[in-house]
Amino acid sequence: MKRALIAALALAALPMLPTVAAAKTFVFCSEGSPEGFDPGLYTAGTTFDASGHPIYSRLLEFKPGTTQPEAGLAESWEISEDGTVYTFKLRKGVKFQTTDFFTPTREFNADDVIFSIGRMIDEKNAWNKYITGGTWEYAEGMGFPKLIKSIDKVDDLTVKFTLNRPEAPFLANIAMPFASILSKEYADSLEKAGTKEQLNQQPVGTGPFTFVAYQQDAIIRYKKNADYWGGAPKIDDLVFAITTDAAVRYQKLKAGECHLMPYPNAADVQAMKADENLQVLEQEGLNIAYLAYNTTQAPFDKPEVRIALNKAINKQAIVDAVFQGMATPATNPIPPTMWSYNNDVKDDSYDLDAAKKMLADAGVKDLSMKVWAMPVSRPYMLNARRAAEIIQDDFAKIGVKVEIVSYEWAEYLSRSKAKDRDGAAILGWTGDNGDPDNFLDTLLGCDAVGGNNRAQWCNQEFDALVKKAKSTSDQAERTKLYEQAQVIFKKDAPWATLDHSLSVVPMRKGVTGFTQSPLGDFTFEAVDIAE
Amino acid sequence: MFGFLLRRLAVLIPTFIGVSIIAFSFIRLLPGDPVALLSGERVMSPERHAQISAQLGMDRPMVIQYFDYLGGVLTGDFGTSIVSKKPVLDQFLTLFPATVELSFCAIIIAVALGIPAGIIAAVKRGSIFDQGLMGIALVGYSMPIFWWGLLLIILFSGILQWFPVTGRISLMFYFPQVTGFMLIDSLISGQKGAFASALSHLALPSIVLSTIPLAVIARQTRSAMLEVLSEDYVRTARAKGLSPFRVIGIHALRNAMIPVVTTVGLQVGVMLAGAILTETIFSWPGIGKWILDSVFRRDYAVIQGGLLLIAAIIMTVNLIVDLLYGLVNPRIRH
Numbered sequence: 001m002k003r004a005l006i007a008a009l010a011l012a013a014l015p016m017l018p019t020v021a022a023a024k025t026f027v028f029c030s031e032g033s034p035e036g037f038d039p040g041l042y043t044a045g046t047t048f049d050a051s052g053h054p055i056y057s058r059l060l061e062f063k064p065g066t067t068q069p070e071a072g073l074a075e076s077w078e079i080s081e082d083g084t085v086y087t088f089k090l091r092k093g094v095k096f097q098t099t100d101f102f103t104p105t106r107e108f109n110a111d112d113v114i115f116s117i118g119r120m121i122d123e124k125n126a127w128n129k130y131i132t133g134g135t136w137e138y139a140e141g142m143g144f145p146k147l148i149k150s151i152d153k154v155d156d157l158t159v160k161f162t163l164n165r166p167e168a169p170f171l172a173n174i175a176m177p178f179a180s181i182l183s184k185e186y187a188d189s190l191e192k193a194g195t196k197e198q199l200n201q202q203p204v205g206t207g208p209f210t211f212v213a214y215q216q217d218a219i220i221r222y223k224k225n226a227d228y229w230g231g232a233p234k235i236d237d238l239v240f241a242i243t244t245d246a247a248v249r250y251q252k253l254k255a256g257e258c259h260l261m262p263y264p265n266a267a268d269v270q271a272m273k274a275d276e277n278l279q280v281l282e283q284e285g286l287n288i289a290y291l292a293y294n295t296t297q298a299p300f301d302k303p304e305v306r307i308a309l310n311k312a313i314n315k316q317a318i319v320d321a322v323f324q325g326m327a328t329p330a331t332n333p334i335p336p337t338m339w340s341y342n343n344d345v346k347d348d349s350y351d352l353d354a355a356k357k358m359l360a361d362a363g364v365k366d367l368s369m370k371v372w373a374m375p376v377s378r379p380y381m382l383n384a385r386r387a388a389e390i391i392q393d394d395f396a397k398i399g400v401k402v403e404i405v406s407y408e409w410a411e412y413l414s415r416s417k418a419k420d421r422d423g424a425a426i427l428g429w430t431g432d433n434g435d436p437d438n439f440l441d442t443l444l445g446c447d448a449v450g451g452n453n454r455a456q457w458c459n460q461e462f463d464a465l466v467k468k469a470k471s472t473s474d475q476a477e478r479t480k481l482y483e484q485a486q487v488i489f490k491k492d493a494p495w496a497t498l499d500h501s502l503s504v505v506p507m508r509k510g511v512t513g514f515t516q517s518p519l520g521d522f523t524f525e526a527v528d529i530a531e
Numbered sequence: 532m533f534g535f536l537l538r539r540l541a542v543l544i545p546t547f548i549g550v551s552i553i554a555f556s557f558i559r560l561l562p563g564d565p566v567a568l569l570s571g572e573r574v575m576s577p578e579r580h581a582q583i584s585a586q587l588g589m590d591r592p593m594v595i596q597y598f599d600y601l602g603g604v605l606t607g608d609f610g611t612s613i614v615s616k617k618p619v620l621d622q623f624l625t626l627f628p629a630t631v632e633l634s635f636c637a638i639i640i641a642v643a644l645g646i647p648a649g650i651i652a653a654v655k656r657g658s659i660f661d662q663g664l665m666g667i668a669l670v671g672y673s674m675p676i677f678w679w680g681l682l683l684i685i686l687f688s689g690i691l692q693w694f695p696v697t698g699r700i701s702l703m704f705y706f707p708q709v710t711g712f713m714l715i716d717s718l719i720s721g722q723k724g725a726f727a728s729a730l731s732h733l734a735l736p737s738i739v740l741s742t743i744p745l746a747v748i749a750r751q752t753r754s755a756m757l758e759v760l761s762e763d764y765v766r767t768a769r770a771k772g773l774s775p776f777r778v779i780g781i782h783a784l785r786n787a788m789i790p791v792v793t794t795v796g797l798q799v800g801v802m803l804a805g806a807i808l809t810e811t812i813f814s815w816p817g818i819g820k821w822i823l824d825s826v827f828r829r830d831y832a833v834i835q836g837g838l839l840l841i842a843a844i845i846m847t848v849n850l851i852v853d854l855l856y857g858l859v860n861p862r863i864r865h
């Protein structure tokens with residue numbers, strides 16, 4: 001009956017079609033299906049592009065094209081002297097979207113903030129386990145449950161976060177899509193109706209686009225939110241046409257079936273640049289690929305051995321062979337686009353003779369080692385096996401024998417963590433929030449040994465610097481600390497830093513207003529299309 | 532007939548249980564931990580890992596997990612996807628019509644072209660036509676689907692622009708799903724041009740998916756026809772002065788069809804396997820692509836639930852094929 005009714009309505013809507021066709025529709029050929037529409041539950045960029053960015057807003061937003069948090073749903077904020085209390089003044093008059101399935105009766109307020117973040121950090125919260133198997137992986141990864149002591153409503157438009165310790169990256173963390181603000185009123189209405197899981201399927205937020213429909217694995221439709229607090233988008237409709245294969249996405253872009261596509265094949269980029277109907281944006285990605293030595297195992301426990309090996313790696317060859325030039329050789333463990341990047345640090349020069357000599361001086365002879373190559377393609381390393389082969393070839397030139405090993409992806413991730421792992425592992429990282437802490441402490445801090453710290457490298461001096469920077473609010477001060485940390489990193493060489501890949505975004509000519517995000521997000525509130 | 536049906540249904544039950552054991556245990560033999568994959572490069576603490584495993588029931592002995600699962604299946608609960616957190620059966624039912632539509636069109640193409648091609652090749656045995664057709668069939672059979680699909684996209688969508696690249700219907704058309712079959716829904720919607728758009732979107736993926744079955748059916752028809760054409764009764768029919776059309780079209784074809792019907796039935800299984808690649812390249816939102824994605828993510832619930840449902844469908848199709856024998860050849864009575 002319901003279906004018949006819908007069909008009848010669709011028929012009735014028929015005369016309206018010309019208006020629909022005349023509307024400005026922007027088509028994004030997205031690379032995969034969103035896992036769901038409640039961003040707090042997920043960690044994938046694909047899911048955030050489809051949920052967090054179009055539908056929701058956050059207390060703070062990253063300024064377009066940067067990793068700098070700026071006012072979002074919070075107009076202003078104050079941090080207490082000791083860095084543990086954050087008081088946010090909320091924006092007045094922000095409306096939640098009106099959809100077929102929900103009509104809000106009140107505007108955004110502090111209750112929505114407490115609801116959205118509170119459910120992630122409190123196991124007793126009624127919304128903590130609202131769907132089977134749902135977990136708050138990102139909040140967990142950012143340490144929210146242990147970090148946030150309480151969230152309190154001061155008044156309708158003021159909310160206070162009390163932390164257990166000072167944490168400078170906190171502002172950047174709450175600007176991330178997982179910390180999106182949902183409507184408590186909508187959640188309450190779902191709870192009443194006994195359909196809590198709809199929160200993850202039929203989203204309501206305060207973002208630039210209103211959710212219309214999702215046809216699984218095929219199409220997501222949104223329409224513009226004319227009431228968007230940041231100003232109504234210029235396009236009327238936004239469509240995600242899910243197209244998993246990069247070569248097929250390119251064909252769709254060429255045929256004009258979409259306006260913009262993410263993640264092209266490196267091999268197609270030259271042809272895209274030559275196509276007069278397309279324009280190509282390029283930016284250094286917020287990522288790093290590295291070769292992590294196990295610094296607890298001989299002979300890799302000696303910095304001079306690691307530096308000698310680093311000197312033998314022809315990074316340019318890797319960039320050319322694996323990325324067709326769409327990457328830059330890496331010097332520091334953080335990408336050059338990130339604040340606090342130390343330009344004074346120089347990379348170990350590619351010098352086989354010097355490498356050979358250093359190895360001999362360190363008393364290393366007839367070295368055989370394993371190089372671990374990831375089985376999957378990631379933005380920071382498209383083909384780890386190829387990179388490993390180049391390293392194998394380079395090391396052979398200085399008399400080091402390399403055996404390349406690989407495991408299934410989850411196995412790889414877990415085995416490469418092991419403290420007694422032999423040899424060196426290729427892996428990488430894409431930044432979450434643009435904060436250097438998210439690279440330096442997360443990947444190289446002493447706490448991360450046996451976990452994300454694949455080099456098992458615990459350098460007290462380095463660790464003290466990054467820990468201090470984490471609890472300092474002043475960015476200039478933090479910058480100095482991180483710059484020093486990078487010097488120590490290079491001197492001690494727990495990794496061979498391999499590359500930072502470029503993020504390339506091809507789009508149709510006539511698309512304007514798209515800003516490439518260093519965080520790799522795809523957001524469309526400012527885009528327009530010339531008809 | 533009824534007794535036969537009951538006997539066959541009785542055999543289906545142990546087969547189904549066998550499939551469920553295989554689907555359940557084999558994916559767990561694959562290396563790769565679904566819980567660890569949830570966090571990717573972001574390492575999960577061992578405590579957190581244990582907590583999530585317990586939440587998903589993965590910390591219990593495998594035998595208990597299996598019986599728990601089987602119990603769920605018998606009550607229609609195929610579990611919940613680890614990734615999307617949605618019930619597997621719901622997702623299957625949403626996506627299945629897309630696969631059926633695609634497979635149905637592909638099998639129609641394969642039968643409509645494969646059987647006549649096989650007959651002609653058999654009748655004109657040894658001719659250039661025969662050799663050419665069988666050569667093409669061999670190439671079709673050996674074609675890697677992924678490459679073939681991309682080739683067709685580049686030629687017909689990219690260069691000639693005759694067909695759209697991917698999708699099920701032009702984005703211009705938007706109507707609610709009623710049956711899940713785009714061809715039917717587009718007709719129901721009454722929107723002008725919707726049906727034509729759905730059809731043009733279906734063309735390339737159907738051709739790609741039909742390629743291997745088409746080749747197999749053509750070759751099978753040819754060899755079955757050749758065998759039948761050398762039978763005494765065909766010679767007798769010819770000697771009686773029956774027209775070639777009656778001899779080939781009625782006397783010979785009917786008997787040659789028995790192995791061909793079996794082949795077509797088996798191709799349904801092949802087609803569901805081929806659908807995985809075809810759906811991936813054409814971004815066709817069906818179950819093939821869904822299961823493939825789930826394998827990469829080690830989404831156990833989806834893989835085992837999906838395989839079980841597909842197996843059930845293939846078993847049903849085979850049963851129908853067995854029943855069809857009786858219609859094709861009256862000598863076979865159940």
